[in-house]
Structures are given as structure tokens and as C-alpha cells.
Amino acid sequence: MLEVRSLRKTYGDHVAVHDVSFSVQPGEVVGLLGPNGAGKTTTVSMIAGLVTPVSGQVLIGGEPLAGDTDPKKRTIGLVPQDLALYDELSALANLRFFGALYHLSADALERAIASSLQLVGLADRAHDRVSTFSGGMKRRLNLAASLLHDPDILLLDEPTVGVDPQSRNAIFDNLETLKARGKGLLYTTHYMEEIERLADRVVIVDHGRVVASDTLEGLQRFAPAGAAGASLESIFLALTGRTLRD
Template sequence: MWEHHTAHLLQWTGERFCSDLTDEPAFCRVLTVRDLTKHYGPLVALADVSFSLEPGEFFGLLGPNGAGKTTFMSLIAGLRAVDRGEILLHGKRFCPDRLEQRAQIGYVPQELALYVDLTAEENLRLFGQLYGLRGSLLRERVAEGLHAAQLEARRHDLVKTFSGGMRRRLNIVAAVLHRPQLLLCDEPTVGVDPQSRNAIFEFVEKLHAEGTTIVYSTHYMEEATRLCSRIGIIDHGKLLALGTLDELLEELPFTEQIRIARNDATAAQVGAFGEFGNVVATDETYVLRPRAGLHLSEFFAAMERLELPYRYFTVTRPTLENVFLHRTGKSLRDA
């Protein structure tokens, strides 16, 4: 896949004919996909995915292993052929052979796309050249990239001597040297420590603040929650849900959960908890999903009457994990 990626950049020589005619006015949307479908033999990796991105959106594609995230990214990056459906970039039909369209896209592949026998600086120079940068602009962007990746002190070291986090940071800055309007980040934080993860978050947040539209795939709901203004949940190639975090949470049949410490005192009152909703016992807690319309104050007044201390209870908002569970019947982690 990685060789594929560079090979594609190297092919930036000619443009094939590609019809512009679409029914979408140009520039209103950065990206539109309609009925996007991809098979690998009999396996349907992506099935009829349709949505649009407005300029400046930070869109999260959240799904477990094998959901179809990389397949989606690779179609938008023009690395794989679409089987059915279409991709529009700024209202124009996307044709991967078109230089001016490819220049609008930056792609951070899930598999590191770096030459380990070159230095950090040599890698960035090479990528910059592949994107058509030359002279002082190339030098400027390489210097900015090394700074953003916090690798100035290691600029002359071979990438094979870098840690996983350092490679990940370099992998991202390499994708934005040409200042793309649309950045595709495919699980950019996998396998990095919290410090590098934060550096990556800050970098993509800065790009977003500067106006870059971002598609960010992850199977960490915490990342999608923190970074993304809109989230699509994908599983088995299908887009199961799409919306802001609040919109996705609103579709759940419950709003809060109450976690109750599991001990002798609470075990004796499980029946009383059950009057307020559905109770599920886990190893250390009872999880109460309050019935619709319940005011939590009613529950806590009852607990006071039972003389159960407040420290036994924690109220938690539902998460994207609950949305995923609600949609698929399984957890994001074990999907």
C-alpha cells in the first residue's frame, strides 16, 4: 500500500479526461460521497456510503478493526478504484489522475509511509518534491514540518533510529507539506505514547483552526469525542450513524447512567434500584439506566431514605461506545 502511495505521487505527470459535470454547485462542499462501494472479491468492504463535508469540518470516522475505514480513506486518496458510487471534490467529480485535484488532498496513511534509510529532513524534502515544491518554498516547508513534528534536533538522523511516536509525527507532517485543503488521517495515533498522542492532537487541531477540512479515522471513541465536530460510525462497510456527538447521543433511549458500587449494602437494595430503570450487574458495579422521564432527584431522594451514601453513586453521560453498542449490539473493542 505504501509503495502504492508513492508510486501514485510519482505518476503526477499527465491528466486523463475526466468529466466535470455534476449536479452539485462547486465550492459549497469540500467532499461529497454518494453510494460509495468497494469489494475485495466477494467481501463488501464499503457499502453505499453517502455524506458530504462542509468546509472546515473535522469529521471522525469511528469504527472497529475491519470496519472499512482504510478502504474509505484509500478511495478518497485515489489509491484504489471505486467499484460503484462517486466522489466529488469541491463539487467536481474526483479523478485521481488530475494534478490539481490531488493537490487538494493530503493523506496520512495508517501504515507509516516513510523511507527508514533516509533522514527526517531527506524524507520531508522528498515528499515536498513529489508534491511539486521547489527552492525556498520547499526549504521553508521542510523547516516548518521538522518544527511541527518536534524533530529539529533529529533532522539528520535516519528514520530507522526513530521511536514509533517520532515516526508517526513525521508521517503526518509529510502529508501536509503542500498545504492540502482536505486532510485524510487514518488512525494517526496508533501505538504512540500519550505525549506523542497529544502532540499529534495539537498539530491536527492547529491545521483545523487554519481552515483545513479533516477526515480522521479512529477506533478510539475518546479521540473522536475530543477532536471531531461530526462523527460517522462505520461497521462492516456501512455507515450506521452520522451526526454531531450530541445528535448521536440523543438517539439513545437513555440520557444518563448511574453506576452503583457493588457491596453488601447495595446488594441488599437491587430491587429498589430496579424501580427506577434497568439494572445490569458488572463485576464491580450495578449500572442503572434510568427509565425515560425520570428525574434523578427522585432516585437520590429514595437513596437517602435507604441511607445509602452518595459516594456509592456516580452519574455518567452516555458515550459513543453506548451509541455503537446500541446500533450494533456489540462493543467497539470486541467488534
């Protein structure tokens, strides 16, 4: 469904992403892990069309993504790390606006809004201003705004930053529901336990390169010597080192 092929991005002399390749299949959750500055967000931005790669391709259903108005962008839903919402507007007004960007008709948009709000448990707060929402509610609305056009692939850039365990759990439930519906999810985070709970496969990047790509079980081969049944965190540290990155 989504294939990332040899993506490369540079900023001057700095190589942010170097020859990154991986894929996301329908109904699959791929965890994208990496230390700060490893190139995770740049990779996600290239997939979403926010950043133009120097070389490489983003393929959707085998076809390269081409340009800002490529209809294949409708198959992608981006959940930004920031709470990309208008606090001054109601949840409904936010969703109406973001849905309209995908050329949804009025009826289809209203149905999509109802469905999305229902999924994230905010149907009863549709008419309230976002500024009155808690952090967890905003995170859920941030997710709902990315689902309106019913994308096949969801790009989730640290979607649980700053939320309490209840909201995080609710978001996980939402994501598992989406996975069950056959959506492919690319999930970036610093929380290893989230990947352990959600991901079918894990791609670990460091210094812009893929250093490991496998299932959770398959990653055990990168575990420190003698550490049978090592945690994902210990494998991650074994692959990326313990040097502070920022």
C-alpha cells in the first residue's frame, strides 16, 4: 500500500534522511523509532508531501506520489505532532474545514464528521470550542481531523505527547479499531511501550539511516549479548547508543 523507496533529504551539507526504505501494508502498524534528530519527522513529512525529497520515491499502491494536488494524497491522513487545531473554533467547525480540504461533499462531510467524533468519543462536545478541551480531548480531535476523508494510510507523528494514561489508552483503542478496518498505520514515538503494544513491525532510524527493520521478535537479534527476551528499549539503545542527542 505505502512504499518508501530510497528517500533522501539534505539541508545544505547536512543529510537529514539517507536512503530510507520501508513499506506499510493494509491492516499493519509500523513503528518508526529513532532518537531526536534521527530523521523520523522529515521522513513522515516527505511521505505526507510537506517536504520534497532530494531523491527517492513515495509509492501509493505502486504509483509514485506526484505533486501537491495528486489525488493519491487522499489516501493519506496526517496526524501532526502539534495540536493542529483552531482553538477559537468549535470541534465541528474545525472538522468541517479540514474535511472540505479533501473536496468532500456536504453530506459526505457531515457523515464523516459524525463517524470520526463517534470514534474518538467527542460526539457530545462537537459544538464546544476547542479551547475548552483538555489536552487528551485535543489529541483525540487531532486524530479525528485526519480521518474525515477515510484515508487508507495514517501517518501518526507522536500522537500521544502530553496526554494522561486514560486518553492515551483511548487513542490506542481508536488506532486498533482503525487497524482492524484495514488501515495501514505509520507510528512514530519515543514511547517504547506504545510500539510494543501496537506495532507489527518496527523501523529504527538513526542519523537519517535505517539501522533495523523487523518484527518485534525479529529485532531480538539486535539485543545485547546474553539478554534473552530483551526489551525494545534495550535493543533500541544497543542500536542507537547512549550518547545524548540534544
